[in-house]
Amino acid sequence: MLYGCTPKEASSAAKAPLPSVAGRSIAVVGAQPFTPPINNVKLTGLPQTPMLPPKVKGAPVVIKTVRVGLLIPLTGRNAVLGRAMQDAATIALYDKYSNLPMDNDTRVELLPKDTGDAPEQAAQAMNAAIADGAQFIIGPVFADATEVAAPIARANNLSLLSFSNNLASPGQGIYAFGFSPQEQTQRIMDYAIRKGKTRIAALVPNSSLGTTVLATGKAVLAQHQQDFVATAMYAPQGLGIDAAVRQLVPENTMPNFDALLLPEGGAALNTILRTLAAHGVTTKNVQFLGTGIWDDAALVRRVPLDGAWLASSPPESTTMFETRFRKTFNYAPPRVASLAYDAVSLAVTLATTGRGFDGATLIQHSGFTGPANGMFRLHGDGKTERGLAVLQIDGTVFNVIAPPPTAFSAE
Structure with missing residues (x-):
């Protein structure tokens, strides 16, 4: 399977010719x-x-x-x-x-x-x-x-x-x-911590992807002598999301976190964001953190992720x-x-x-x-290391707020 790379139905429009190469x-x-x-x-x-x-x-x-x-x-x-x-x-x-x-x-x-x-x-x-x-x-x-x-x-x-x-x-x-969800998670968590986010929560699917992202996030926080202030898991396709959000924000309380790791990009994302908003969690008062799953122009046109941060390839x-x-x-x-x-x-x-x-x-x-x-x-060992940028979603535009490295570090 591919994490963050779910096959999308492509158009069946007629093909245009490839440009010719001179001579x-x-x-x-x-x-x-x-x-x-x-x-x-x-x-x-x-x-x-x-x-x-x-x-x-x-x-x-x-x-x-x-x-x-x-x-x-x-x-x-x-x-x-x-x-x-x-x-x-x-x-x-x-x-x-x-x-x-x-x-x-x-x-x-x-x-x-x-x-x-x-x-x-x-x-x-x-x-x-x-x-x-x-x-x-x-x-x-x-x-x-x-x-x-x-x-x-x-x-x-x-x-x-x-x-x-x-x-x-x-x-x-x-x-x-x-595209590695572990590497993307590490990059976005490192950046959030450097930017002063000290109370980070995680809301992840109960799947191999969610388990991987959660474990990677915990490892990054441990390097900084920190831990998630709260975590919750929901069933795939967003089932049980209301109960999961209540674990993060109990009834009649306000969020006690300043950033939320949310590795979700499927059809359930809209429902999850609406449920979070109903419990007082929006991009206006909490910094949303994502992986390359969000690096999708069609996705950001249909869900409210304005101001969210994610780690992905340089958009240019x-x-x-x-x-x-x-x-x-x-x-x-x-x-x-x-x-x-x-x-x-x-x-x-x-x-x-x-x-x-x-x-x-x-x-x-x-x-x-x-x-x-x-x-x-x-x-x-078969892994691929990538030079990832940190992007901010501004409306439907991805803006680089932390460029990728110019060279790989010594191993």
Whole structure:
């Protein structure tokens, strides 16, 4: 599963053509092909065949081809999400190749493979990518599919970059590239404490996400010789929220906390905020603290979170990616699609500079810069460290109130 990255239904609007790269032609063959009316672009399609980068007219003959598996759900209940991931991967190929030197002699082929809904489909997709010569694996999207694909990758000495953030056995070449609720919680709690918030409460779902966020918050507070002044849990989908809020603010009392950690972004959020307001807890008298779940323009348009703080990627980079995607495909990408854009960009960078995909390369101390989500560093234990900003929600705008670090600290 993905914490904070719930697949959203994408628009079924017709696709707009990818912009052409000057002097280049491209053949992209996707698992769900489309054919834009553009003269120098050829998009054809037998299912699950390579997605190829632009070819440069007059450039040297390609002497090296690097194949990268892209394991995504292209059928089943998450097919819409998978298609968005594939679309993000496609524009990553265009964008990276449009900025490479004209004498580049390496071609990266993306091999889209359908992980469907069942774990055995993920195993089939993994084996198909290997059979087609994949040297690096991007995906799967979800933890259960990744747990099936991971041992196959290890057995074949392949590094795998999963979009999940909730892996049971990362490491040994398997990396959890998804947005980490632990890291986001640590960043926002550290910032709140530095800003003088000394009485922090937590209202979290009774789920693996809620348990993770609560434990991380407690650990951060313990580092500052503090603890939550109050905590409460509610059932998923907001069930039992009234009783949970009464634990935080008993009847006929006022809130005794100056900040509230609230890692909720689903349909229940509106109900939770209304219930809190009925007990005297609003963004006007309590500082709301959130994770990247709130980094969603559609969400902040429909719920009252004005003034809330959250930890997430630098918004400038994310906005540039989303604008690029929307102009190209005529629909808004789900937030997690930005990870596909960054992952494919990383793969092209490593392939075209000849560095390969072994552990020593991937876990380099300085890390990498993702064009959609900013700097990140992979660790040998399979975790991904990100350079997170702290954002404040002002109406429907995300403003940076604490920038991300400019470099990673020594380990």
